[in-house]
């Protein structure tokens with residue numbers, strides 16, 4: 001059951017109120033409806049337009065209702081004194097309605113006073129005029145209608161007056177009961193409302209929330225008491241709350257706030273803004289104001305009704321979260337970069353481990369370091385065993401300033417055998433292995449293993465490199481340098497072992513094992529490329545006599561002497577091997593028999609004409625005999641060619657030595 005229904009029950013129309021004159025009774029019922037409507041306005045709170053409409057209706061009602069009654073009284077020619085009193089009563093109500101209407105329209109604030117004045121008047125009217133005077137009038141008219149004479153009709157009406165009094169008293173009782181019940185309900189409702197409001201206020205204070213209500217036309221701004229702690233002072237005390245509030249808004253946020261209000265004025269339904277306010281003590285706090293626009297009707301202005309909330313802590317927490325996120329992102333990026341660096345470093349290590357020669361290692365270094373994001377550029381220089389100078393063998397990025405060749409002493413790092421880093425060029429002495437004085441930060445890592453200089457790693461960085469990035473470059477360069485040291489010394493060792501395995505230690509020429517491995521491959525290649533390949537076998541003449549006459553060491557010196565002449569007179573593509581004892585085999589790639597003979601004759605001539613100097617004596621020149629074959633002409637396998645060239649050599653020996661004999665073509 002809602003409040004409105006309860007109020008209608010205050011003045012309940014009863015059939016006992018009926019006079020018996022149908023038209024009059026219908027109009028009285030209408031009056032009860034209007035009194036109930038007035039009571040509703042009194043309880044709901046003053047609504048001036050609604051009240052004025054009701055008063056107009058009441059005025060209108062008085063006009064036609066009083067006319068109905070006065071016409072009836074005249075029609076049945078009732079006592080003139082009674083008619084006169086009745087009409088006077090009607091006039092007093094009409095006057096009362098007029099006065100109250102004037103009061104109600106004078107000011108909105110007077111509407112409540114007007115209702116307070118009219119409602120008791122109408123209640124009394126209902127009880128004493130409608131149920132008293134009108135009832136007597138009706139009884140008299142009905143008696144006249146039955147044909148009673150006027151005197152008798154008046155007496156009967158008066159006799160029934162006591163009955164009307166009972167009805168009035170009953171109605172009064174009903175009204176009192178209804179009002180008491182209604183009052184109790186209202187008190188209970190008020191109590192509940194107070195508790196609920198107290199809880200709401202408590203909840204708002206706890207949640208640091210308040211209400212606001214802004215009239216968009218007049219800028220009349222109202223706050224709930226709970227907003228005070230949010231602003232640091234009582235906003236409601238400002239004589240102009242809106243101006244006072246705007247003065248608290250942080251100067252940088254004011255135009256934004258006003259713009260948002262304007263958007264709502266233009267038609268947007270929702271308002272949501274976060275802005276700063278400055279407390280009286282100068283501290284800055286964040287508020288979130290949200291609201292909904294209530295569009296005014298019947299001349300009322302638009303309003304925003306909403307909630308204001310202190311979000312300073314949330315804002316701070318969010319900012320801290322954003323900071324943490326940003327730091328996390330940075331750390332993550334640095335970790336990812338570090339992981340990428342390690343992957344490349346791993347690639348470098350794996351690549352270097354599988355290199356057989358230094359030139360292969362240089363290729364791997366160039367390929368990997370250019371992708372390692374190691375500074376803006378750099379270079380690797382190596383120092384060959386026994387060499388005084390370093391040669392730059394790999395460059396990446398911007399390494400144009402690095403000298404192609406320089407002495408180890410040009411580098412301060414190599415001199416001290418420790419890393420030399422210059423973040424600022426004024427931090428220490430600048431190395432001299434640059435073609436032009438460097439202008440950017442750089443660092444040098446000497447590559448030294450067991451006291452042996454292998455080379456130098458140099459890395460440059462952009463001029464504006466950060467200390468953090470410089471730290472990363474230095475750290476990464478140290479790891480790269482360690483890898484390079486290990487790889488270079490391994491490759492060198494492997495190359496040395498390989499050399500030992502394929503070279504004759506006395507003469508430095510290739511050995512027979514190498515020839516056995518290489519010759520079949522070269523024969524096949526020569527066949528595929530349709531190029532000639534000649535094979536010469538040389539054997540020193542009467543070498544036993546040299547040994548026997550001057551000793552074994554002298555014999556060795558003769559062997560070295562021949563090897564040196566071979567190295568000197570043969571092309572770098574030719575393979576000179578010590579085949580065994582005092583026998584040598586030369587493979588001439590791309591040479592036919594004629595070319596091979598010419599070359600061997602030159603060597604034979606040189607041998608024939610050159611005595612051999614020893615520390616204490618000079619040996620007379622020694623000659624050799626040689627056999628000569630060409631692949632395909634004298635065989636297409638290494639085995640056959642070697643057999644045929646051996647025969648040719650023996651033929652040369654048989655022919656008297658110091659000569660070259662070609663094998664016969666079969």
Ligand SMILES: Nc1nc2c(ncn2[C@@H]2O[C@H](COP(=O)(O)OP(=O)(O)OP(=O)(O)O)[C@@H](O)[C@H]2O)c(=O)[nH]1
Nearest residue numbers: 539540541542543544545547552553555556581582
């Ligand atoms: N000093 C020295 N002598 C060697 C070496 N290898 C083999 N000889 C000697 O070379 C000599 C080869 O002698 P022979 O095969 O008889 O032939 P030759 O004396 O050169 O006579 P012809 O070949 O017939 O001209 C032997 O005395 C071997 O000891 C070596 O590495 N150093």
